[in-house]
Amino acid sequence: MNKVTVTLARSLVVAALFAVPSSAADDEALRKDLTAVIALHGLPCGEVVAVKVLATEDYAASCKDGNRYHIFLNAEGRVVVEKQK
Amino acid sequence: MRVARVAVLLSLLLAACARAEPETTVSGPPTPPDATPAALPPAGTVAPPAAKPPAAAPALDLNSLETRLRETKAIGIFTKISLKNLVDDLLDNFRDYYGGKAKLTMKDLRRSYDLLMMKVLSLLQDDDQKLASAIVSSREAIWRLLADEKKFATFKT
Numbered sequence: 028m029n030k031v032t033v034t035l036a037r038s039l040v041v042a043a044l045f046a047v048p049s050s051a052a053d054d055e056a057l058r059k060d061l062t063a064v065i066a067l068h069g070l071p072c073g074e075v076v077a078v079k080v081l082a083t084e085d086y087a088a089s090c091k092d093g094n095r096y097h098i099f100l101n102a103e104g105r106v107v108v109e110k111q112k
Numbered sequence: 113m114r115v116a117r118v119a120v121l122l123s124l125l126l127a128a129c130a131r132a133e134p135e136t137t138v139s140g141p142p143t144p145p146d147a148t149p150a151a152l153p154p155a156g157t158v159a160p161p162a163a164k165p166p167a168a169a170p171a172l173d174l175n176s177l178e179t180r181l182r183e184t185k186a187i188g189i190f191t192k193i194s195l196k197n198l199v200d201d202l203l204d205n206f207r208d209y210y211g212g213k214a215k216l217t218m219k220d221l222r223r224s225y226d227l228l229m230m231k232v233l234s235l236l237q238d239d240d241q242k243l244a245s246a247i248v249s250s251r252e253a254i255w256r257l258l259a260d261e262k263k264f265a266t267f268k269t
Contacts (some may be wrong), residue, residue, distance in 0.1 A: 061193040064188075098190070
């Protein structure tokens with residue numbers, strides 16, 4: 028392996044190490060954001076424990092208490108929270 | 113685009129503050145009516161630096177407050193948009209009330225306003241305590257704007 032390849036490989040490893048915590052932080056921020064949104068709508072949840080991104084500004088959130096919600100931004104600029112069965 | 117929406121929300125809160133009477137800024141403890149100026153130092157002595165007046169709560173710097181609300185990381189984007197929706201709803205209720213269309217009373221509106229402020233503060237108080245305090249300081253000023261039909265009529269959203 029030449030030096031360039033080794034350097035590139037090292038860079039990728041370092042980048043991966045930093046990328047994982049960053050992604051985790053983003054997920055945590057999103058869960059916190061959606062937890063607050065659900066609470067603002069007066070719906071039970073406790074805490075969002077998992078989020079699935081369905082599209083831009085469109086999420087499926089699973090709560091600690093078992094509730095699941097579809098949260099999205101509608102055409103009028105309103106955040107809509109729909110309880111999923 | 114989302115940032116713009118958030119900006120509208122924050123502007124709503126802060127525009128309300130901006131239109132509030134200057135007297136609505138938080139003032140310090142009342143001065144006793146019989147308070148007199150400090151006695152002059154004896155002749156020939158060097159006067160110490162003038163004592164600062166009692167620390168009044170700082171006047172709200174609305175521009176910086178607006179910036180801080182917009183930029184705070186204590187609230188996520190979706191939460192900011194949700195709050196904007198709630199602010200819009202409250203303003204609609206006030207419009208209906210002043211237009212004679214609503215059955216709500218001013219007491220009901222005050223309750224809604226207090227609830228909204230509590231929501232905002234609940235979201236801020238753990239992660240941005242200073243901003244939460246600043247909003248608490250402007251809380252009554254914003255209410256006075258909303259509760260005054262003439263001032264409210266000049267309020268553009």
